[in-house]
Amino acid sequence: MxxxxxxxxxxxxxxxxxxxxxxxxxxxxxxxxxxxxxxxxxxxxxxxxxxxxxxxxxxxxxxxxxxxxxxxxxxxxxxxxxxxxxxxxxxxxxxxxxxxxxxxxxxxxxxxxxxxxxxxxxxxxxxxxxxxxxxxxxxxHVSNWEDFFTDKTDLYLLDHNLIKQTISIGIEANRIPGAAINESIEDILTNRLNVLKSGKLTNAAIILFGKEDSFVKPQVFIKMARFMGNDKLGNIADNQQIYGNMFYILDRAQKFIAQHVPTRSYFKHDQYERIDKYILPVLAIREAIINALCHQDYSNAYSDPEVALAIYNNRLEIWNSGKLCPGITINDLKKSHASVRRNPNIAMVFYYRNLIEKWGTGTLKIMDLCREHNVPEPEFVEEFHGITIRMPFADPISSQLTYESELTSRQKEILVILGVQKSCSAQQLLSQISDNITARTLQRELKQLSYMGMIASSGGSKNIIWLINK
Incomplete structure (x- = not known):
């Protein structure tokens, strides 16, 4: 707000x-x-x-x-x-x-x-x-927060295209009968998705399909940040707080990952084209975000964020407010275990959309993907009244890594100049850059490149020298 x-x-x-x-x-x-x-x-x-x-x-x-x-x-x-x-x-x-x-x-x-x-x-x-x-x-008496009725009955508060899309994906994945494509929105919500009961919208209906400009539960919230260091004390390159339905949040989280999780470039001996590979498996990150959305405890909506995504120089962390369900331990997450679903209707919609597979396999899939990617095994930690999935990088983010979001032409030119000159002051860079820019604009570009770990500075405040980060 x-x-x-x-x-x-x-x-x-x-x-x-x-x-x-x-x-x-x-x-x-x-x-x-x-x-x-x-x-x-x-x-x-x-x-x-x-x-x-x-x-x-x-x-x-x-x-x-x-x-x-x-x-x-x-x-x-x-x-x-x-x-x-x-x-x-x-x-x-x-x-x-x-x-x-x-x-x-x-x-x-x-x-x-x-x-x-x-x-x-x-x-x-x-x-x-x-x-x-x-x-x-x-x-x-209702056993689960997702089943509680809202005071809303107007189906136009929901995104009908998103609901129909869910049915289409479910049919294509052989998870929903083909006849469902011709059913009304009301029948789909009542009989297929179990989120409309006695003509009343449940909490699950709102947080799954609520329109961006309509009533959306405050619990559906993700906080995302890129910290320039190994803790929260360093500079923050990007800080976003997003409200919306669950699929909107998932989409925005994936875009944040694409922007801030860099790639490593390499060549195979029998290929001329460069291969770019994320330093973490993006499917594992997506699985962890989905896991957080499906398993968090939505009934505890206090001032702290319900899902938090943090990227540091040496790791990525995803926290959600859902403690482990009774009968499940941290050690169980690293082996085949029974599925205890806190929000079964929400999880079923994600299943219909082909976003999750069998119950109780999400954490195992994350571990398998990290293993295939040759990165350290993720850690699962119960802390701060919730669960953190901690995914370490094989190597800290450095200048050898390239961000998926392309550099501007001016930023590329700065890197070329520094690569040739080895080091330059801001005034020297201004005199060599092809387009006419102000000192303030240059400082903004240098700051962004520094945040990305590509360049570093040395010297005092009045004699700063910029150089490629090695």
Whole structure:
């Protein structure tokens, strides 16, 4: 979310799913509304917006964050929240609190009391309404988050082309009967994919097929970064946060991999053409991303990202919030093991789309692909309330590796000049580059080449010399 999104929300004014507060001095009232949203159909609270709809924000200090953490402890049970701090200027930020409706635990209490939302107001929940929610919870016992109903019934919230594409791929792969191609969207979702029940869309339907511009669960989120070093303390060459349905996220993750996982070039003795080979097997990386999407615990949607993809100089890591299911250990992942599916309907759709094979073979496939690629064996680690798949590079990223995303002609020219001259100052490079560019543009190109590990600098701040990285 950014300031433009904030402005668009403010234009909508307060409603049954939207509330504004001037500052955290109104945090208690905001918490009551959060409780009401959780008991109804979710919503968003913006802190830093005045009653006359002016966006003013506030300073975010350690004390501010401590107050938020303290107030969260007064919810019973714990309410899934997604909290963002959106800068509006150099000193002030808007606090955006997304309240995620899951049907998992209602009714919720704040400070021992239940609240409900009526139009744009928050009210104490009457004892009769509270009891009705308790009774409903007992009657509608559902075992899995993906099966929980949303408050949506409009099928046009879903991407129909993506649904039809899923059926076509499944038929071609002999995983869905051919007759399904002539079925209606409603029949497909109900009878084939099991994500529409009693005319209501389930969470699985939304996160699998939700349109980009429609309601999409905040849980469907991936954070991707390229760190220039072996830890998170180095420079960040690229940092992306992507929301969307699962197949959109998978597509964006694959593009990020193509951009930031470099290739190694070599020649075979009987061939003249150069062969480019990724330093990690891309199919293994894709398998790991799919594994994370299918197995993560979507019911735990807090402020941390649900899937995180990080590329360092010496490894690639993929983390997701799904702990190992009962009966499965880390050691089991490296051998044939029983399949325990946290999200069976989601996994089945990925199976229909020919993205996964047999159950319980994903981690073995990752290991086999790495072995065939002659790279170190991947590691599986249970940490940070989730699972990390760590894929080491055979050699750290260096200037001998070429990025799949092609260099610009200017960057290639800089490399040629440095290759001939051995080393150059920025001023010397400016005098030799064929097109007329500013010193700032050159610095931007040098910085990008440095991030990619192709060039290095030496000398003091006023006498920097650039050279090919060896």
């Amino acid at each position: 950014n300031i433009i999104n904030i402005e668009q929300l403010v234009l909508q004014d307060e409603s049954d799913t939207l509330e504004f507060k001037k500052s955290t001095s109104k945090l208690k009232e905001a918490a009551q509304t959060i409780c009401a949203f959780a008991n109804c159909k979710g919503g968003t609270v913006l802190i830093g917006v005045t009653p006359d709809l002016k966006i003013i924000g506030q300073e975010i200090t350690d004390s501010t964050q401590q107050k938020i953490a303290t107030i969260r402890q007064l919810f019973e049970p714990n309410i899934p929240l997604n909290i963002e701090f959106i800068a509006i200027n150099n000193t002030h930020k808007i606090i955006v609190i997304h309240v995620i409706y899951t049907q998992l635990h209602p009714p919720y209490l704040f400070d021992g009391r239940a609240y409900k939302r009526v139009n744009s107001t928050t009210q104490r929940m009457p004892a009769t309404s509270y009891q009705e929610l308790l009774d409903l919870k007992r009657k509608e």
